[in-house]
Amino acid sequence: MSLFTEPFLTALVLGAVTAGLPLLLAGLGEQMSERAGVLNVGIEGMMLAGAYGGFLVAYRSGSIPLGLFGGATCGGLVAALMALFCVRLALSQIVVGIALTLAAEGLTALLHHVQFSQTYPRLPAAATLPIPLLSAMPVVGPALFDRPLIVYLALACVPALSRLYRETHFGLALQAAGDAPAALDAAGVDVLRTRMAAVLATGVLAGTGGAFMAEIGAGLFVPFMTNGAGFIGIVLAMLARGRPLWVLWGALLFGMCLSLATALQVVGVDIPSDVIQMIPFAAVMAVLVAFGRRASLPAALGVPYRRGER
Amino acid sequence: MTAAQPRRDPLVSMRGITKRFPGVTANENVDLVLRPGEVHVLLGENGAGKSTLVGMLAGLQQPDAGTISIGGRSERIDSPGRALAFGIGTVFQHSMLVPSLSVLDNLALGGSWWRKPDRAGLVARLREMCRDIGIEVDPDVVVGSLSLGERQQVEILRALLRGSQVLILDEATAMLTPKGAEDLGVLMRRLVARGLGVVLITHKLNEAVTYGDRISVLRLGRNVGEIGPTALASLDRKSATDEIVRLMFGVDSRSTTEEASDRRDAHAINTSNPPPVSEEQPESPSPLWRGVRGEGRDALTDAFLCPPTQVFQPSPLTPLHKGEGNSFHASEICAACSAALSVEHLSVDDPLMPLADISLRVAPGEILGIAGIDGNGQKQFAEALAGQRPVRAGTIRLDGHQVGQLDVAARHALGLRYVTDDRLGEGTVAAFPLAINLVLKEIGARPFWVGGWQRSATIDTHARKLVADFDIRTPDIQTPIGKLSGGNIQRALLARELEGPARVVIFAKPTSGLDAQNAQATRRRIRDAAASGVAALLISTDLEELLAVCDRIAVMRQGRIVGVVLNDGMARQCVGEMMSGA
Numbered sequence: 001m002s003l004f005t006e007p008f009l010t011a012l013v014l015g016a017v018t019a020g021l022p023l024l025l026a027g028l029g030e031q032m033s034e035r036a037g038v039l040n041v042g043i044e045g046m047m048l049a050g051a052y053g054g055f056l057v058a059y060r061s062g063s064i065p066l067g068l069f070g071g072a073t074c075g076g077l078v079a080a081l082m083a084l085f086c087v088r089l090a091l092s093q094i095v096v097g098i099a100l101t102l103a104a105e106g107l108t109a110l111l112h113h114v115q116f117s118q119t120y121p122r123l124p125a126a127a128t129l130p131i132p133l134l135s136a137m138p139v140v141g142p143a144l145f146d147r148p149l150i151v152y153l154a155l156a157c158v159p160a161l162s163r164l165y166r167e168t169h170f171g172l173a174l175q176a177a178g179d180a181p182a183a184l185d186a187a188g189v190d191v192l193r194t195r196m197a198a199v200l201a202t203g204v205l206a207g208t209g210g211a212f213m214a215e216i217g218a219g220l221f222v223p224f225m226t227n228g229a230g231f232i233g234i235v236l237a238m239l240a241r242g243r244p245l246w247v248l249w250g251a252l253l254f255g256m257c258l259s260l261a262t263a264l265q266v267v268g269v270d271i272p273s274d275v276i277q278m279i280p281f282a283a284v285m286a287v288l289v290a291f292g293r294r295a296s297l298p299a300a301l302g303v304p305y306r307r308g309e310r
Numbered sequence: 311m312t313a314a315q316p317r318r319d320p321l322v323s324m325r326g327i328t329k330r331f332p333g334v335t336a337n338e339n340v341d342l343v344l345r346p347g348e349v350h351v352l353l354g355e356n357g358a359g360k361s362t363l364v365g366m367l368a369g370l371q372q373p374d375a376g377t378i379s380i381g382g383r384s385e386r387i388d389s390p391g392r393a394l395a396f397g398i399g400t401v402f403q404h405s406m407l408v409p410s411l412s413v414l415d416n417l418a419l420g421g422s423w424w425r426k427p428d429r430a431g432l433v434a435r436l437r438e439m440c441r442d443i444g445i446e447v448d449p450d451v452v453v454g455s456l457s458l459g460e461r462q463q464v465e466i467l468r469a470l471l472r473g474s475q476v477l478i479l480d481e482a483t484a485m486l487t488p489k490g491a492e493d494l495g496v497l498m499r500r501l502v503a504r505g506l507g508v509v510l511i512t513h514k515l516n517e518a519v520t521y522g523d524r525i526s527v528l529r530l531g532r533n534v535g536e537i538g539p540t541a542l543a544s545l546d547r548k549s550a551t552d553e554i555v556r557l558m559f560g561v562d563s564r565s566t567t568e569e570a571s572d573r574r575d576a577h578a579i580n581t582s583n584p585p586p587v588s589e590e591q592p593e594s595p596s597p598l599w600r601g602v603r604g605e606g607r608d609a610l611t612d613a614f615l616c617p618p619t620q621v622f623q624p625s626p627l628t629p630l631h632k633g634e635g636n637s638f639h640a641s642e643i644c645a646a647c648s649a650a651l652s653v654e655h656l657s658v659d660d661p662l663m664p665l666a667d668i669s670l671r672v673a674p675g676e677i678l679g680i681a682g683i684d685g686n687g688q689k690q691f692a693e694a695l696a697g698q699r700p701v702r703a704g705t706i707r708l709d710g711h712q713v714g715q716l717d718v719a720a721r722h723a724l725g726l727r728y729v730t731d732d733r734l735g736e737g738t739v740a741a742f743p744l745a746i747n748l749v750l751k752e753i754g755a756r757p758f759w760v761g762g763w764q765r766s767a768t769i770d771t772h773a774r775k776l777v778a779d780f781d782i783r784t785p786d787i788q789t790p791i792g793k794l795s796g797g798n799i800q801r802a803l804l805a806r807e808l809e810g811p812a813r814v815v816i817f818a819k820p821t822s823g824l825d826a827q828n829a830q831a832t833r834r835r836i837r838d839a840a841a842s843g844v845a846a847l848l849i850s851t852d853l854e855e856l857l858a859v860c861d862r863i864a865v866m867r868q869g870r871i872v873g874v875v876l877n878d879g880m881a882r883q884c885v886g887e888m889m890s891g892a
Contacts, residue, residue: 010477028779142852167426168425168427169418169419172411172415172427173419175408175410176408179408179409180407181409182404183416184408185389185390185391186368186400188391188394188472189391189392189394189419189420190391307370307389309392
């Protein structure tokens with residue numbers, strides 16, 4: 001098996017982490033919204049806004065961390081609109097989500113066209129923060145332990161969110177907001193505030209994911225570059241049944257499918273690129289067919305809460 | 311309320327409360343004063359404004375006019391959280407617990423958001439509170455697996471743990487078994503003994519008299535009277551009930567009694583005994599109540615203990631035992647002519663309550679009651695008969711023809727009708743106009759649809775006729791049915807299912823959630839239908855209702871028919887024993 005050489009495996013794992021990280025952030029974010037009862041279809045738009053905003057800030061300021069922060073802010077702004085319309089004003093989550101995604105696609109494409117269509121600027125590679133000893137390991141060393149700080153932070157989100165859900169009042173409130181919002185209200189917790197907090201957190205996570213994609217994954221912004229990553233995030237959240245760790249495994253799996261294309265090119269395997277690019281989406285369908293029945297969703301998912309209505 | 315304060319100081323007083331919704335005035339100038347150490351019963355028909363009134367105390371709604379004062383100060387309760395902070399805890403009719411969380415986590419809901427819930431401390435407080443009020447709750451069990459009564463206890467515990475001084479129980483007994491309701495009554499007494507004020511909302515008169523220290527009656531959104539503790543203590547049960555009936559309906563209870571005793575000859579045995587005060591009172595078989603109401607009847611029942619050999623026979627083919635010297639024309643029909651509905655060895659799969667080997671026959675003109683505690687397979691049985699769920703084994707015959715393989719519409723067309731208890735869920739489409747809901751099971755069929763095109767004129771004529779015949783009170787036949795009151799939705803359902811060539815009608819808990827007058831009207835419809843030759847199957851959890859209406863009563867337990875008895879003097883005892891599995 002000449003295929004599984006060290007360069008191939010290194011490229012595969014590195015690519016899996018790079019491609020999977022935005023999915024991880026999107027999936028974790030979506031999971032939080034869904035836990036609170038908001039089906040956040042606007043997450044694709046939040047990622048795209050984060051990708052554009054993050055790229056713009058990083059390009060103008062020259063600082064990748066500042067860019068990531070800008071991306072998180074842009075994602076949060078789109079999420080604030082979602083929270084206003086879907087939670088505060090109790091409009092349809094699906095319609096508003098689709099509208100926000102389409103608006104973000106159009107707006108970022110337009111802005112990109114106006115600003116960068118002549119130059120297509122690229123960002124320099126992000127500075128990495130190698131972890132002593134671990135980064136010297138073959139294959140996983142460069143993929144996991146010689147990466148920018150944001151990679152470690154994103155991975156740290158997984159246990160942090162697990163604890164948040166299991167061990168805090170806010171975690172209980174999130175679950176109650178999704179399963180029985182009227183009960184949460186009767187317990188004296190503001191349902192709308194809980195849900196808005198969840199949606200905003202989703203926006204920040206998804207925006208960071210988008211910014212990561214543009215600044216660290218690609219080094220440039222291209223219109224529509226998220227290419228369905230937000231929707232894969234929705235799938236991950238539904239399959240993970242509320243467990244952040246499962247989102248991580250799912251994100252790595254899909255990330256690996258996405259990075260197969262690059263890795264196969266590294267070793268010069270001759271498969272039509274269309275077939276290779278199809279792999280992640282075929283994988284989504286395969287996973288849905290295999291595990292779709294196990295998805296479990298909160299009882300009040302997608303239902304806006306209005307006090308006193310039954 | 312602290313001990314230092316005088317006992318008579320009101321905890322909460324509502325003065326001149328008015329609340330309007332579009333098109334309806336739910337409350338008009340209502341006063342309500344809650345005192346510590348009292349169970350204050352709020353009584354009224356459906357739509358009398360009880361729930362709206364306490365909704366304002368619970369922070370779900372704001373009054374349009376009037377003041378709410380708590381501990382003497384005028385306050386604004388603008389959210390459920392504020393209500394809790396003021397010491398007003400509410401147990402709603404529909405459980406307000408998160409089913410996927412444990413009891414403990416439900417109790418922990420509402421702390422500072424970032425903090426770890428203090429589970430150990432909470433368990434200790436919970437245990438102490440349970441001991442104080444004499445109930446048992448496992449803190450680690452998931453709420454979804456508890457019974458409704460247990461959930462209510464958890465909700466009461468939650469209110470107490472949060473230091474509530476006022477406890478509002480909204481229709482708390484409506485979903486409970488008689489035993490559960492009795493337990494709740496005992497619990498309420500213990501709570502008021504601790505100085506709490508309890509508000510019990512109900513439309514059952516016997517509960518009001520049994521549990522209440524003070525009774526306020528609402529009618530059409532207004533206060534129409536209050537019976538204070540001294541007055542209540544001085545009246546005996548019958549005069550108290552008479553007084554309440556007069557307040558609630560603006561009529562004398564005697565006229566209600568006459569209507570109630572307007573039964574078929576078959577029930578002569580009931581009326582030959584000391585007449586019940588009204589048909590509506592004996593809804594819960596509380597021993598207190600029974601002692602007052604039917605001395606003679608119970609003595610009679612006791613004299614005829616169930617002959618078990620004759621009763622515990624699930625087959626409809628066995629001869630029914632006859633009451634002493636009573637002629638039951640229904641039983642003669644049974645013996646003489648062929649059954650309108652005959653079910654043989656019916657088995658149905660269900661994850662919760664499968665049905666096994668059910669055999670029954672119902673003759674034309676007969677009312678067969680299905681008694682049993684809720685959830686013993688009654689719903690599965692009704693749905694299987696109506697064609698809404700597949701049958702594993704056995705036959706269903708309608709007038710001798712096999713209908714087990716037919717779908718819902720075909721059975722409906724043949725005259726097999728099902729009046730569901732889930733009126734707003736599977737019974738009607740809330741957003742559709744009344745006129746369409748009246749032909750809901752005939753969509754696409756002639757004469758209402760021709761070649762796929764809707765004939766609005768035909769549908770409307772049909773609707774107008776049914777509205778008049780069944781006395782459905784609606785602003786217009788185009789009004790969405792969800793906007794009507796529960797009683798009128800039930801009338802519409804009855805109209806739809808009894809109209810046309812009905813042969814066999816299954817009534818699933820037809821009076822649940824209805825007020826006294828609507829319940830009585832519904833029972834009259836059932837009797838009228840039977841009188842016109844329909845075979846009626848009445849599923850009810852209310853034994854008094856079955857005893858008042860049915861010719862025979864079958865008892866369902868654990869998905870089986872455990873016995874069928876004639877509705878004679880012994881039926882109460884026999885059915886009660888079979889229901890509980892004694």
